[in-house]
Amino acid sequence: MADISANFLGVRSPNPFWLASAPPTDKKINVLRAFEAGWGGVVWKTLGSQVKNVSSRYSAVNYNGSKIMGFNNIELISDRPLELNLREIKECIKLFPDRAMIVSLMADNTREKWHELIAQVEDTGAHGLELNFGCPHGMTERGMGAVVGQDPEIARLVVEWVMEKATIPVITKLTPNVHSVVPTGKASVEAGTNALSLINTIQSVTGIDLDTFVPNPYVAGKSVFGGYCGPAVKPIALKMLATISQDPVTARVPISGIGGVSTWKDAVEFMLLGATTVQVCTAVMKHGFRIVEDLCEGLNNWMDEKGFNTINDFIGKSVPHLTQWEELDINYHIVANIDQNKCIHCGLCYIACEDGSHQSINLQYGNPYNTYTIKEEECVGCNLCKLICPVDDCITMVEQRKGVDYVNWKEFQERGMPLNDH
Amino acid sequence: MTIKSNRLTAEEYEQNFSDIHPPFDSRESALVEANRCLFCYDAPCTKSCPTGIDIPKFIKQITTDNVKGSAHTIFVSNIMGAGCARVCPVEKLCEGSCVYNLLEETPISIARLQRYATEQALEKKWKLFERKPTTGKRVAIVGAGPAGLSCAHVLSREGIAVTIYEKESKGGGLMTYGIAAYKVTPEFCEAEVKYITSLGGITIEYNQELGVHFTLADLQQNYDAVYLGFGVGLARQLNIPGEELEGVVDAIKFIYDIRAGAYDQVPVGDRVAVIGMGMTAIDAATQAKRLGAKEVILVYRRTQEEMPCTEVELDIAKLDGCRIIWLAAPAMIKGEHGHATQLVCNLMQLGEPDASGRRSPFEMGETCTLEVDMIIKAAGQMPFEALVSGKQLQHTHGKIVTQMNGATNIPGVYAGGDCVNGGKEVVDAVQAGKLGAAAILEYVAGL
Numbered sequence: 116m117a118d119i120s121a122n123f124l125g126v127r128s129p130n131p132f133w134l135a136s137a138p139p140t141d142k143k144i145n146v147l148r149a150f151e152a153g154w155g156g157v158v159w160k161t162l163g164s165q166v167k168n169v170s171s172r173y174s175a176v177n178y179n180g181s182k183i184m185g186f187n188n189i190e191l192i193s194d195r196p197l198e199l200n201l202r203e204i205k206e207c208i209k210l211f212p213d214r215a216m217i218v219s220l221m222a223d224n225t226r227e228k229w230h231e232l233i234a235q236v237e238d239t240g241a242h243g244l245e246l247n248f249g250c251p252h253g254m255t256e257r258g259m260g261a262v263v264g265q266d267p268e269i270a271r272l273v274v275e276w277v278m279e280k281a282t283i284p285v286i287t288k289l290t291p292n293v294h295s296v297v298p299t300g301k302a303s304v305e306a307g308t309n310a311l312s313l314i315n316t317i318q319s320v321t322g323i324d325l326d327t328f329v330p331n332p333y334v335a336g337k338s339v340f341g342g343y344c345g346p347a348v349k350p351i352a353l354k355m356l357a358t359i360s361q362d363p364v365t366a367r368v369p370i371s372g373i374g375g376v377s378t379w380k381d382a383v384e385f386m387l388l389g390a391t392t393v394q395v396c397t398a399v400m401k402h403g404f405r406i407v408e409d410l411c412e413g414l415n416n417w418m419d420e421k422g423f424n425t426i427n428d429f430i431g432k433s434v435p436h437l438t439q440w441e442e443l444d445i446n447y448h449i450v451a452n453i454d455q456n457k458c459i460h461c462g463l464c465y466i467a468c469e470d471g472s473h474q475s476i477n478l479q480y481g482n483p484y485n486t487y488t489i490k491e492e493e494c495v496g497c498n499l500c501k502l503i504c505p506v507d508d509c510i511t512m513v514e515q516r517k518g519v520d521y522v523n524w525k526e527f528q529e530r531g532m533p534l535n536d537h
Numbered sequence: 538m539t540i541k542s543n544r545l546t547a548e549e550y551e552q553n554f555s556d557i558h559p560p561f562d563s564r565e566s567a568l569v570e571a572n573r574c575l576f577c578y579d580a581p582c583t584k585s586c587p588t589g590i591d592i593p594k595f596i597k598q599i600t601t602d603n604v605k606g607s608a609h610t611i612f613v614s615n616i617m618g619a620g621c622a623r624v625c626p627v628e629k630l631c632e633g634s635c636v637y638n639l640l641e642e643t644p645i646s647i648a649r650l651q652r653y654a655t656e657q658a659l660e661k662k663w664k665l666f667e668r669k670p671t672t673g674k675r676v677a678i679v680g681a682g683p684a685g686l687s688c689a690h691v692l693s694r695e696g697i698a699v700t701i702y703e704k705e706s707k708g709g710g711l712m713t714y715g716i717a718a719y720k721v722t723p724e725f726c727e728a729e730v731k732y733i734t735s736l737g738g739i740t741i742e743y744n745q746e747l748g749v750h751f752t753l754a755d756l757q758q759n760y761d762a763v764y765l766g767f768g769v770g771l772a773r774q775l776n777i778p779g780e781e782l783e784g785v786v787d788a789i790k791f792i793y794d795i796r797a798g799a800y801d802q803v804p805v806g807d808r809v810a811v812i813g814m815g816m817t818a819i820d821a822a823t824q825a826k827r828l829g830a831k832e833v834i835l836v837y838r839r840t841q842e843e844m845p846c847t848e849v850e851l852d853i854a855k856l857d858g859c860r861i862i863w864l865a866a867p868a869m870i871k872g873e874h875g876h877a878t879q880l881v882c883n884l885m886q887l888g889e890p891d892a893s894g895r896r897s898p899f900e901m902g903e904t905c906t907l908e909v910d911m912i913i914k915a916a917g918q919m920p921f922e923a924l925v926s927g928k929q930l931q932h933t934h935g936k937i938v939t940q941m942n943g944a945t946n947i948p949g950v951y952a953g954g955d956c957v958n959g960g961k962e963v964v965d966a967v968q969a970g971k972l973g974a975a976a977i978l979e980y981v982a983g984l
Contacts, residue, residue, distance in 0.1 A: 180568050180569055180571075459637075459639040459640055460577075461575050461577040462577050462578030462579050463575060463576070465578055466578035478579070483582075483634040484581055485579055505575055506640065
């Protein structure tokens with residue numbers, strides 16, 4: 116059995132799965148049940164200014180009959196009294212001392228308010244702080260949340276205030292509602308943050324009611340932009356995480372990865388791109404705390420199969436595999452191959468290639484089953500047919516190099532090698 | 538042993554003749570199934586549908602809540618798509634060629650999805666087709682069955698005024714009078730005919746029989762073109778001793794009585810033998826059982842390999858408790874006091890394949906005797922030979938000879954459906970009606 120425990124700046128948790136700052140972590144009864152279920156840690160729902168929430172608060176994007184591919188919320192930070200939250204945090208730590216207790220903060224924008232809040236939270240015995248520079252709605256209008264995260268200099272200033280006071284590890288949570296997360300990440304690291312976490316939610320409109328014309332979620336005939344999360348945002352989160360792992364400044368601090376993590380595989384991907392812990396929310400809001408069981412078991416089995424003893428053995432392992440386009444080997448060439456014994460004659464590869472790619476599949480008419488074969492000389496090796504094929508391993512991509520040596524785009528131009536003729 | 542009606546309670550009849558293929562309970566359950574569809578290109582299911590319904594398209598439209606569009610996609614190829622969703626032997630047509638079969642997975646429930654879309658169209662009376670401006674042309678159709686209605690709908694859409702002459706008091710033909718009631722209810726059949734004719738431009742003259750109330754010559758004289766879609770007649774004679782005995786009945790007549798009247802008015806025996814193994818034989822056997830017969834035995838001269846009905850149909854009969862005797866051919870019916878009491882069968886063996894490719898049975902020289910009080914004949918149907926002879930209409934043993942497009946040897950006279958093919962599925966008749974209409978449109982345009 117592999118050791119799946121995490122050590123994040125000295126904050127230890129029995130596994131790398133934390134619950135992100137959100138409704139599942141907003142009160143003692145939730146958090147205790149999460150710990151009982153096996154969660155390694157929680158980031159307590161953001162404390163700070165007084166707010167009032169509206170109803171309704173969530174909306175979703177479904178896909179082909181599957182519910183909540185993407186999830187959207189217009190909920191604000193914790194609307195419970197600060198004292199109550201602080202008391203409950205203390206009690207949770209006492210009952211589960213082996214779990215990570217991070218508290219998310221978003222104070223009013225003054226040095227004093229931040230210092231005051233930090234002192235109160237540290238009194239609970241919490242293990243770390245997460246600065247919410249990411250909330251994309253409600254708080255931004257008041258100069259908080261994403262407004263701070265979107266301007267590196269404001270972020271730098273606030274992190275400096277925080278670091279003056281904080282005695283426990285500070286994680287700065289980054290907003291994805293920027294052209295790049297690196298500038299704010301960099302400013303935060305330079306200002307002294309101990310770690311980064313990303314991504315927060317992405318501003319969105321999930322849909323519109325075609326009868327009332329009001330976008331959702333619906334609040335008395337109106338709606339606002341919400342924060343998008345769930346499986347739909349994972350690829351965007353992974354890309355942003357990778358840029359933080361690639362930058363020499365931001366790569367100096369540990370990262371807690373967030374954004375659509377639903378399974379142990381998702382978690383491993385975040386860790387392979389540099390995350391030490393991962394934070395989960397939407398999947399729990401959909402299925403409950405019980406999903407942590409498979410997160411742990413799946414991770415453990417995978418690590419055993421790969422021979423990894425601790426999570427540190429593979430954190431960041433995929434970062435070097437991400438390069439610049441100009442560095443890719445142009446001589447690498449693959450072509451599709453259809454296994455006729457596995458083919459079910461659905462024609463999906465054919466029509467995708469014909470209408471959407473390079474017209475590289477032959478159709479031989481049959482009644483009722485057509486036969487589909489690859490025109491190898493036409494195939495550009497794009498993967499589209501393989502991605503669409505409903506049968507596992509029916510379409511495989513076979514390597515047929517154009518040349519033995521590695522040639523990148525620059526060399527390709529220098530050598531005057533020929534362009535495609537089709 | 539006795540033949541009698543009114544064997545069951547009203548509740549039992551109700552239960553026995555309720556819908557055998559219930560529809561989806563809800564939008565969500567339909568969507569779960571619709572979303573399984575892979576949306577194949579040049580789809581095998583569509584190619585296996587005699588009317589060529591664009592099945593992936595109509596299923597995709599269900600997933601997008603475009604049920605109106607879905608119903609239109611179905612009806613544009615098959616105006617009886619609602620009925621076909623209930624009666625088609627889909628296991629040998631669309632669902633039988635679904636690519637999921639090749640993955641050893643359950644095929645998409647195409648019929649049930651088709652029912653989901655078309656049922657809403659009928660219920661909500663969606664007006665999915667518009668008539669083109671009237672052309673002034675008039676066409677007469679004989680028979681308001683699937684072929685006739687399908688032909689009428691296409692013609693009327695193109696601005697032709699259509700009059701259908703129907704010998705029964707209700708439309709629908711085989712759908713209304715010749716198929717097990719647990720597949721399509723009389724109410725449904727009536728609603729379907731009403732929906733089809735709601736397009737306008739189609740008049741049905743009921744209780745008007747060719748050769749009795751009017752002649753083909755009358756129609757030729759009064760209309761620009763004529764389409765014959767009068768179906769096939771009664772069951773084939775067995776030509777064995779004792780066939781005239783009381784208790785020996787015709788499957789077509791038996792089913793007609795069930796469909797045209799009340800269940801408790803249809804007499805059925807204690808021990809019933811059904812001769813044949815086609816769809817009609819199954820419909821007769823299962824309904825005899827559901828009317829309260831104690832024992833029903835299907836007798837077939839070949840084996841399961843050669844049977845014309847599908848496995849699904851056979852399973853319905855088996856689940857209803859019908860017994861099957863394979864390789865037995867009726868040889869003689871014995872009776873007492875003019876009433877059938879025994880069916881004597883020759884035991885058969887299979888020999889070389891015949892012209893149809895099926896191995897033909899020959900007698901082994903042994904017999905078996907079944908104690909019965911009712912014998913239902915369902916060994917194929919006879920064309921209405923009298924209707925077509927002596928009218929210069931070319932025919933083979935009563936089956937009208939046509940070209941692919943339904944044209945007979947008489948200019949302006951077209952035919953299709955069972956009166957041409959000798960008795961196939963509803964969906965085949967619908968397609969024949971479409972083809973006939975296309976040919977008629979071309980013909981009348983040239984007048």
